[in-house]
Every structure is written in structure tokens, then in C-alpha cells.
Amino acid sequence: MQPSLLSAALRYSRVFSSRRIAAAGISRRGYASESTSPHSSFKPKAHTPLRRTASESLSIRANPKPTQSEIQPIFTLATSERYLLTRLRTRLPATARPLHDAYWVPKWSSEGREGEVFIFSNGSFVCWGLSEEDAMRFRRDVLHPAGAEVGPLAGPETEELEFATDPSEKTRLQGDLIILGGGPQPTDPENLPGSLPPSTFPRETVLVRYAFSQALSRSTALSAFEASLEDYLSSMSSLPLALEKTGKPGMGRRALIKKLGGLLRFRQGLNLNRENFSESPDFYWDQPVLEGEWIGSPAYSRYFNSLSAALEMKARTRAVNDKITYAAEVQSVLRQLLHETSSARMELVIIALIAVEVVIALIRDAPELFHSEPDQQPEHP
Numbered sequence: 001m002q003p004s005l006l007s008a009a010l011r012y013s014r015v016f017s018s019r020r021i022a023a024a025g026i027s028r029r030g031y032a033s034e035s036t037s038p039h040s041s042f043k044p045k046a047h048t049p050l051r052r053t054a055s056e057s058l059s060i061r062a063n064p065k066p067t068q069s070e071i072q073p074i075f076t077l078a079t080s081e082r083y084l085l086t087r088l089r090t091r092l093p094a095t096a097r098p099l100h101d102a103y104w105v106p107k108w109s110s111e112g113r114e115g116e117v118f119i120f121s122n123g124s125f126v127c128w129g130l131s132e133e134d135a136m137r138f139r140r141d142v143l144h145p146a147g148a149e150v151g152p153l154a155g156p157e158t159e160e161l162e163f164a165t166d167p168s169e170k171t172r173l174q175g176d177l178i179i180l181g182g183g184p185q186p187t188d189p190e191n192l193p194g195s196l197p198p199s200t201f202p203r204e205t206v207l208v209r210y211a212f213s214q215a216l217s218r219s220t221a222l223s224a225f226e227a228s229l230e231d232y233l234s235s236m237s238s239l240p241l242a243l244e245k246t247g248k249p250g251m252g253r254r255a256l257i258k259k260l261g262g263l264l265r266f267r268q269g270l271n272l273n274r275e276n277f278s279e280s281p282d283f284y285w286d287q288p289v290l291e292g293e294w295i296g297s298p299a300y301s302r303y304f305n306s307l308s309a310a311l312e313m314k315a316r317t318r319a320v321n322d323k324i325t326y327a328a329e330v331q332s333v334l335r336q337l338l339h340e341t342s343s344a345r346m347e348l349v350i351i352a353l354i355a356v357e358v359v360i361a362l363i364r365d366a367p368e369l370f371h372s373e374p375d376q377q378p379e380h381p
Contacts, residue, residue: 078156
């Protein structure tokens with residue numbers, strides 16, 4: 001049985017030894033335009049899901065319509081495991097409103113620029129029309145003083161996209177560019193705050209921006225989750241090598257169980273929390289338009305689901321689950337090896353105790369056995 005256990009552990013080493021997390025810092029998913037400042041502290045990743053479809057937006061960028069606005073950034077920043085939204089009320093402007101699973105700041109001014117912010121409880125916020133520096137300033141001026149961050153990340157994660165408004169076009173995602181235009185809008189007034197405050201961008205598309213923002217927010221939170229899991233796997237990657245060289249797991253039972261607890265926590269955060277990555281939020285069950293199921297227009301690009309699909313959320317979630325499953329199997333192998341080692345040690349202890357008992361019995365009873373008189377013979381008549 002032990003050769004098969006060793007084989008499984010070595011296979012784990014081959015799968016994960018090449019997946020090393022980069023040094024601590026801010027990790028960023030950048031897209032085709034890469035419209036960040038030249039002094040940006042974020043280093044764009046070489047490959048991202050939307051980068052592969054960026055060419056689809058080139059025609060809009062090269063030949064904008066007269067009705068199209070200038071292209072502006074959408075910057076998403078994940079800074080912690082979750083936010084306590086209730087603590088933000090005293091730090092946000094008076095015009096801020098709760099909007100389903102987020103807090104909506106319809107106007108936020110910074111360094112002469114004006115945009116809006118959606119803050120989600122999964123530890124990320126999305127800025128429309130604001131730059132990277134503005135997002136970092138929002139975190140410094142609002143999130144930090146409010147104490148809303150729970151479990152701050154070692155290195156914040158980002159997603160960056162761009163958008164433009166054009167009332168003559170349908171609202172859609174095209175390549176790496178969001179077009180805010182016409183199209184079906186939710187008709188139920190209960191889905192919007194009672195009184196809409198003045199906002200930087202058209203009020204008619206506020207829920208559309210919310211839907212896109214929630215998809216971006218989930219992707220950024222998943223990126224942070226992926227980075228944390230890579231850190232975890234890196235910390236475990238030396239165990240199979242130690243097993244190969246020494247024949248021992250290289251970790252005690254208590255430490256291994258703690259590692260397993262961390263792995264279960266990863267899986268819980270990925271699949272069981274309210275802000276999980278595999279299901280559509282409850283809000284979209286009542287709003288198929290926002291989720292992307294608008295019947296009657298097959299060419300119509302989607303909102304929440306379209307951006308989630310472009311960011312490969314299902315594939316990435318499945319890949320993370322597969323890594324967690326495989327890591328759990330390897331830890332089960334190591335735990336079984338520890339159990340076998342402990343059982344073998346216990347057997348040796350029992351054998352030693354039996355041997356000691358035999359020796360003690362011999363020392364105590366041997367003189368009587370060797371010096372006792374022969375049994376008297378029975379008398380014959």
C-alpha cells in the first residue's frame with residue numbers, strides 16, 4: 001500500500017511544483033487598452049480572459065460614433081476577505097444608498113475627476129470613471145478609517161476594464177469594452193432605491209452598471225482567492241519531496257490537521273458562503289434582463305452572465321475546486337502515512353512491554369523453578 005501512497009504524493013508534487021505565487025505586491029488583471037498611468041504600481045498580467053477578445057472592441061475605439069462618449073476606466077480593487085458594510089455609513093457621502101448586495105456611491109470626486117463606486121461585501125469595490133490612484137485614495141479615505149476591512153489581503157487584487165456611453169447602441173460587452181446604451185431596462189421600481197440621488201452617469205443604466213460591477217467584483221475576489229490558494233499550495237509543495245527523500249511525511253499530525261482545516265476553509269469560502277462564485281445572486285432571478293436572458297434578441301450581449309463568462313468564472317472556480325480536491329487527497333495520503341507510522345510505533349511499544357513482562361516473570365519465578373524439589377512419588381501398596 002505504501003508505494004501507491006508515495007506515487008500519489010509525488011504526482012501532487014509534479015502538478016503543483018510549477019505553480020508558484022509571485023512575491024508579495026498588488027496583482028492586476030489588465031486589458032487591451034492598458035490605460036493606466038505610466039507611474040502605476042500595478043504590473044499587468046501577461047494573459048487574462050478578456051485580453052484574448054480585446055480585438056472585438058478595436059472597431060469602436062478606432063471609429064467612434066458622434067453619439068459615443070469618451071472611453072473611461074472601470075477599476076476594481078479587492079483588499080480584504082470581506083467588508084462590514086454597516087460600518088461605512090458614517091464615512092460615505094449623504095447621497096450613498098444601499099443597492100441590493102452593495103453600497104452605491106453615485107458621485108465621488110477625486111483630483112478633479114468624478115465617478116461612482118459600488119462597494120460589495122466580498123471585500124472588493126468597483127470604481128466607474130475613476131483611476132487607479134482614485135481607487136487607492138477611496139480605500140485610504142473611506143475603508144481604512146471606517147474599519148470595514150475584515151481579513152486584509154497581503155496583496156490587493158485588481159480587475160480593470162473600460163466603458164463608453166452611446167444612447168444609439170445597445171448595452172453590451174464587446175471585447176474588453178462595455179457599451180452603456182439603450183436596451184431593455186428593469187420595470188419593477190422596487191429594484192431601485194426609493195429616491196434616486198443625482199449620479200455621475202445615466203440613471204437609466206444604474207442597475208446595468210450594478211450587474212457589470214458585481215461580475216467584476218466576483219472575479220477580483222476570486223483572483224484574491226486564487227492567490228491565497230497558490231500561497232497555501234506552495235507551502236505544501238515540499239512535503240512530497242521530503243517523503244521521497246526521507247520516507248517520512250515531513251510534518252507532524254497536528255500541523256497536518258491544521259493545514260487540512262485551512263483547506264476546508266478555502267472550500268467553504270469558495271462554495272458555501274453567501275457570496276460564492278458558482279451561483280447567480282438572488283437578485284437576478286427576478287431580473288433575467290440583467291442576468292442576460294433577454295428573449296427576442298439573439299445578438300444581444302449579456303450583462304452579468306456575459307461578463308462572468310468572459311472572465312471565465314465557472315472554469316476558474318472549477319479549477320480552484322479541483323486543486324482543493326487534489327490537495328485534500330494528498331493530505332489524506334499523508335495523514336494515512338502518519339497513522340500507519342503511529343500504529344507501527346504502538347505495536348513496537350506493545351511488543352516491548354510484553355517482552356519486559358516476560359523478563360520480569362522469568363527473574364521472579366526462575367529460582368523457584370530451578371530449585372524446587374521433585375514431586376513426591378505416590379506410595380504403592
